[in-house]
Amino acid sequence: MEKKDCFGSLKDIDLNNSQTTNQARLECRSCEEIRDCLRYSKQMMEEKKEKDELRKQNMISQIIDLSHITSNEIGSCLLEFLSRIYSSPLGMILFKNLLLFYEAPPNSSSFNLTIPISRTVINLIREEENEMRDSASPPVSPQRGGLDEGFTLRIVLFQRSFPDHPKANMGMIAYEVARSFASDDLGIRQILQILSDVEMNLFKKMDIDLRTNWLVEKWGFGDDFEALKKEMASVEGS
Known part of the structure; x- marks a missing residue:
């Protein structure tokens, strides 16, 4: 089944009170793919966090070395x-x-x-x-x-x-x-x-x-x- 163009666009937004909420569109409420979409979005966010952490560690390592x-x-x-x-x-x-x-x-x-x-x-x-x-x-x-x-x-x-x-x-x-x-x-x-x-x-x-x-x-x-x-x-x- 072909995914919609908006698939994977759901995002978790950090609030000031250390809580998170989902950034979703109105049409997401009736979408049959919302569970898969949310799961995919979270997976992408986790991968980005890991990539950012690796970038940070690489940068710190270079700073210390130089x-x-x-x-x-x-x-x-x-x-x-x-x-x-x-x-x-x-x-x-x-x-x-x-x-x-x-x-x-x-x-x-x-x-x-x-x-x-x-x-x-x-x-x-x-x-x-x-x-x-x-x-x-x-x-x-x-x-x-x-x-x-x-x-x-x-x-x-x-x-x-x-x-x-x-x-x-x-x-x-x-x-x-x-x-x-x-x-x-x-x-x-x-x-x-x-x-x-x-x-x-x-x-x-x-x-x-x-x-x-x-x-x-x-x-x-x-x-x-x-x-x-x-x-x-x-x-x-x-």
Whole structure:
């Protein structure tokens, strides 16, 4: 039996109260294929979740491999940070960026960066470009901007850390990444693309500092950022 054109279009929508509902058409109520359609849609969603998780793990693996981190403490914080941020509400914008982290030697007057552009990195960029092309959505409003600007390399340098204070280190990483996105036009366009209308209007009225702080909170690192500010105040007061 030939399937209808709309077969598989049923979707589960996440609600704010941690519940889900089905996005269905009026004609779905009398459709004899609704059970098969719903089963097929759920299967497709599960496969997409698995694919997204694999993309996330591949990206995190490349970031860790290409970054230059000398201390185990920062390394463990970075790994946890990446896992959390890629699972955050705004995590999808990260797939159009390659974040690299470099821990500068203490008291160094200069620091050289060597970034190997291996075949693996090139393939990673191509895979993300293909993913964006395959999942292309209808044109968006000009005020939001688009996500077709290409693949962006963002380098974050650490010149200090906070021994035995993982939350402060996590807050430092989150702040620097948020500032990277909040302080340049491309990062702002990428963020605006995935915000709701209310959040978009609010974000556009903020200055760089407010945007940075807002992103830190949105990514779920508010407590870590507070720990960072506390440690910074302690250092400056000593």
